[in-house]
Amino acid sequence: MSEHNGEGRRLRIATAWLGGCSGCHMSFLDLDEVLFDLAEKADLVYGPLTDVKEFPPDVDVTLVEGAVANQDNVELAKAVRANTRVVVSFGDCAVTGNVTSLRNALGDPAELVRRVYVEHPDIRGAMPTDVVPALLPYVEALHEVIPIDVYMPGCPPSADRIKATLLALLDSLAAGEGIPSLDWRGPEDLRFG
Amino acid sequence: MSPRNGRPNVPVTIDGQDVKAFEGESILELARRVGVPIPTLCHLEGLSIHGGCRLCLVDTGDHKLKPACATEVTAELDVTTTNAEIREHRRRIVELLFAEGNHICAFCVSSGSCELQDLATEHHVDHIHYELGYERHDVDASHPKYVLDRDRCVLCTRCVRVCDEVEGAHVWDVAMRGNEARIVAGMDIPWGESSACTWCGKCVVVCPTGALSFKGRATGEMRHDPELVAFLARARDEGEWIDRRAEA
Amino acid sequence: MAATIDLDDVANVELEARSRFTHRALVCTSTGCLSAGAANVRATLEADLTEAEADHDVQVVPTGCPGLCSRGPLVTVESRGEESTLYQYVDEDAAHTIVREHLVGGAPVEGGDIVPPDIPFYAKQHQVVLAYAGRIDPDRLEDYVAEGGYRALSKALTSMTPEQVIEAIDASGLRGRGGAGYPTARKWELLHDAPGEHKYVVANGDEGDPGAYMDRTIMDSDPHRVLEGMALAAYATGADKGYIYVRAEYPLAIERLERAIRAAKRAKLLGRSVLGTGFAFDIEVRVGAGAFVCGEETALMASIEGRRGTPSLRPPYPTERGLWGAPTMINNVETLANVPAIVGKGPEAFAAVGTETSKGTKVFALAGSVTNTGLIEVPMGIPLREIVFDMAGGIPNGKAFKAAQTGGPSGGCIPAAYLDTPVDYEHLRALGSMMGSGGLVVMDETVKMPEVARFYMEFCRDESCGKCTPCRAGTVKMYAFLDRICRGVGRKRDLQHLESLCRTVRETSLCGLGQSAPNPVFSTLEHFREEYLELLVEDEEFLPAGAAPTAPGAPTDEAGAR
Structure with missing residues (x-):
């Protein structure tokens, strides 16, 4: 996390996709023409929508979609935290575990993997090798893994909600005021589900 | 809420507002009648009082917070239905409810x-x-x-x-x-x-x-x-x- | 008027019968000694005496608890004109020897395992409610009467008005022994003043704190004392029916109470006209089904009525609307057991013991890392140090004292710096603990305080009734935080969340169980915060297998834990 504020340069935003369905990213794209406003305020430096392989340094805001379900998720989450001023837990999977965490009720993930990869495939069921990242014993909400600055619930958060929260954040950072108070958020901005 | 006879005549202060309550009225009934919101969950008009969810707790100056659903007004009662501390308690109780089951x-x-x-x-x-x-x-x-x-x-x-x-x-x-x-x-x-x-x-x-x-x-x-x-x-x-x- | 017994006649006959024996062997048959083999010891003594044809000169008496439970089975030999002898760790062999050398031979066993009569465990006690425990056969009304039992009731019924009885309780300064220390006379006045055709007096014997068994011992060692106390309370308040609520885990106490009630009814000490005075009072035992929360008075009443034992909102208070809607008063067993002494000997004698605000004595169950575990009755205000180091004999194996826990899961820990604190209601509360019902668990230097807090939280979690959210869900989450911290995977923010949650559970829970459930956490944090801090990791740390299980029954082993 760098200490500089956003003054005097363009803001850098990123998105990250952990254990989620990408619905939150779809909702992000639903910003439609607002994306142009956004592009005027900031550069998108990382995310499923870019072709960047390594999480870059000095990011101002990262929207992280998805729960933490496997070891790759943990590593990406840590990289995000290490290089981002304001980490946003983006959508219900990141905030609560949500659908991704349904498997927690089933217990041992090894058993789950065996069911999916060995029992259920039509042909040649086999346990996955190192291509598939190791599952965590339990799916965790993002804030159980890294400290979070802003939470944006919703499944997915609506485009209006993303717009309201993100623009408020960017405006505040651009003005060098750090993370703004988000107490104004009402039902349109906060509701789970 | 059973129908009440006569006019309310018990002087009560609720969030700084001087109002008159009926004899035997609960803080919650009074609050709803005069338009002061108090969150509830287990309470439901028409059923007996349960008092278990603890969301309607209010400050009556007593050493303990009181459930508004189950506490009858008394003359000169001064009720604070919400403040920073009560809001925090209520938020934590809502979080506990979310955390104890499958509330996805x-x-x-x-x-x-x-x-x-x-x-x-x-x-x-x-x-x-x-x-x-x-x-x-x-x-x-x-x-x-x-x-x-x-x-x-x-x-x-x-x-x-x-x-x-x-x-x-x-x-x-x-x-x-x-x-x-x-x-x-x-x-x-x-x-x-x-x-x-x-x-x-x-x-x-x-x-x-x-x-x-x-x-x-x-x-x-x-x-x-x-x-x-x-x-x-x-x-x-x-x-x-x-x-x-x-x-x- | 029905014929009634003459208490003095009964006592004289009993004392006369006793005087015919040269020796009396008092065998503790309370729960502790029974589990250590006292039944066999008693049978051995009786068989050997029969064989030696000494059973006309020596009486074997099954008694209640003399207190020194860790050294049981205990046998006291009372000999005509001599100091009595207390034998400890008596097994079958020792029983043979005691018969041969002492009961028949006439002299205490040479080199026998004898408790010195002047050990501080006994010397520092002041016994009121335990005065007859270990000296009388709890199953015989005559034994209780011979010691002076039921004289207070007789005195009150014949020479005192109910108001005078309440005045005596008031003058004695007696306060509730169940934990909170509410003035007993205030409660009695409330019931006395409550209008109602039927009123109830309830003895709360649902003792449930881990390691505590004061009330059990009073009930199984001297049941008539409880009955007499209840009858006095009923007379003073106008109640006509009493219930003793005892947890099912106390089968011996239940059996002896029921036998005592039958005996008292036969003797017209209970019933439609107690001692022929026209005062009507009856007592029934109600057995709990094993829920800690049923010690809470509204839950207790629900359980007596046959409903689910969950607390309800107060007001109305039991004295306004209690059992089946009638005015009801609930007193702890030990509180009621003090009453016969106060009425019988006068409140001055009672009030002469104790401190300014805490009068009389308190029974404590000593448990944990002490040499002598067992039951003691001490004057209020005795320094904790004297209890731990003199009476309990200090910490075994050369270890250092770390803390004493009083008040069970509602109480707190008292660290070494406060060992000189006088043990009374106010001082313990000022230290963030409480008198509680009398459990006193001593911990040595090897004990880790966050684990102590976790233990008590687990207890509260398992005993929460589930009615109110903060206690039902809060105890689970507080336990989860504590478990995480104890296993070295708690983060700094976990401690903050634990503390804020503790405050919410304390302030918002419906009944005392929930309101006090965070106390062991607050208390251990206040005195031993550094032990928590040492265990915490940074907020950025993530240990996937580290989080705690959320529900009882979830896996707790390292591999399966979350």
């Missing part, structure tokens, strides 16, 4: 018609500080018309009370204790096998969450109607079903 709105039949979901929004619950619990209890889908998902139950006991007090069937009760406490039909039999159940569905309409729902509804399709009970209770109190022609 995204795949809940009652999303959009859920008092717990509304309470979370009202109390700015944007994440849960406590470890989330996952499914621990059984789903009872044995009834032909209704489903009970115990992991979405907040143990408000509205179903227990409405079945006992309004329908008169007493199908439901609470079994076990602590976080293993759960709503059971009869002596813990499948709901569908309960001969006491009249299929009236009152328990389903008063349920504040997705614990009780109509069978066959998908995510977000369930609509509850808890106000129905107040209507029934009022009608009963006023004897609206009694044929008065004979008396006249």
Whole structure:
């Protein structure tokens, strides 16, 4: 996390996709023409929508979609935290575990993997090798893994909600005021589900 | 709320506002009458007082916070219905409710018609500080018309009370204790096998969450109607079903 | 008027019968000694005496508890004109020897395992409620009467008005021994003043704190004392029916209470006209089904009525609307057991013991890392140090004292710096603990305080009734935080969340169980915060297998734990 504020340069935003369905990213794209406003305020430096392989340094805001379900998720989450001023837990999977965490009720993930990869495939069921990242014993909400600055619930958060929260954040950072108070958020901005 | 006679004459201060309460009125009844919002969950007009959810706690200057639903007004009572501390307590209680069961709105039949979901929004619950619990209890889908998902139950006991007090069937009760406490039909039999159940569905309409729902509804399709009970209770109190022609 | 017994006649006959024996062997048959083999010891003594044809000169008496439980089975030999001898760790062999050398031979066993009569465990006690425990056969009304029993009731019924009885209780300064220390006379006045055709007096014997068994011992060692106390309370308040609520885990106490009630009824000490005075009072035992929360008075009443034992909102208070809607008063067993002494000997004698605000004595169950575990009755205000180091004999194996826990899961820990604190209601509360019902668990230097807090939280979690949210869900989450911290995977923010949650549970729970459930956490944090801090990791740390299980029954082993 760098200490500089956003003054005097363009803001850098990123998105990250952990254990989620990408619905939150779809909702992000639903910003439609607002994306142009956004592009005027900031550069998108990382995310499923870019072709960047390594999480870059000095990011101002990262929207992280998805729960933490496997070891790759943990590593990406840590990289995000290490290089981002304001980490946003983006959508219900990141905030609560949500659908991704349904498997927690089933217990041992090894058993789950065996069911999916060995029992259920039509042909040649086999346990996955190192291509598939190791599952965590339990799916965790993002804030159980890294400290979070802003939470944006919703499944997915609506485009209006993303717009309201993100623009408020960017405006505040651009003005060098750090993370703004988000107490104004009402039902349109906060509701789970 | 039973009908009250006469005019309110008990002087009470509620959030700095001087008002007159009826004799024997609860703080919650008074607050609702004069338009001061107090959050509730287990309370439902038309049913007996439970006092278990603890969301309606208010400050009356006593050394302990008091449940507004169960505390009667007294003359010169000075009630603070909310302050920073009370809001924090309420937010934590809502978080605890979320954390103890499966309250994941995204795949809940009652999303959009859920008092717990509304309470979370009202109390700015944007994440849960406590470890989330996952499914621990059984789903009872044995009834032909209704489903009970115990992991979405907040143990408000509205179903227990409405079945006992309004329908008169007493199908439901609470079994076990602590976080293993759960709503059971009869002596813990499948709901569908309960001969006491009249299929009236009152328990389903008063349920504040997705614990009780109509069978066959998908995510977000369930609509509850808890106000129905107040209507029934009022009608009963006023004897609206009694044929008065004979008396006249 | 029905014929009634003459208490003095009964006592004289009993004392006369006793005087015919040269020796009396008092065998503790309370729960502790019974589990250590006292039944066999008693049978051995009786068989050997029969064989030696000494059974006309020596009486074997099954008694209640003399207190020194860790050294049981205990046998006291009372000999005509001599100091009595207390034998410890008596097994079958020792029983043979005691018969041969002492009961028949006439002299205490040479080199026998004898408790010195002047050990501080006994010398520092002041016994009121335990005065007859270990000296009388709890199953014989005559034994109680011979010691002076039921004289207080007789005195009150014949020479005192109910108001005078309440005045005596008031003058004695007696306060509730169940934990909170509410003035007993205030409660009695409330019931006395409550209008109602029927009123109830309830003895709360649902003792449930881990390691505590004061009330059990009073009930199984001297049941008539409880009955007499209840009858006095009923007379003073106008009650006509009493219930003793005892947890099912105390089968011996239940059996002896029921036998005592039958005996008292036969003797017209209970019933439609007690001692022929026209005062009507009856007592029934109600057995709990094993829920800690049923010690809470509203839950207790629900359980007596046959309903689910969960607390309800107060007001109305039991004295306004209690059992079946009638005015009801609930007193702890030990509180009631003090009453016969106060009425019988006068309040001055009672008030002469103790401190300014805490009068009389308190029974404590000593447990944990002390040499002598067992039951003691001490004057209020005795320094904790004297209890731990003199009476309990200090910490075994050369270990250092770390803390004493009083008040059970509602109480707190008292660290070494406060060992000189006088043990009374106010001082313990000022230290963030409480008197509680009398459990006193001593911990040595090897004990880790966060684990102590976790233990008590687990207890509260398992005993929460589930009615109110903060206690039902809060105890689970507080336990989860504590478990995480104890296993070395708690983060700094976990401690903050734990503390804020503790405050909410304390302020918002419905009944005392929930309101006090965070106390062991607050208390251990206040005195031993550094032990918590040492265990914490940074907020950025993530240990996937580290989080705690959320529900009882969830896996707790390292591999399966979350």
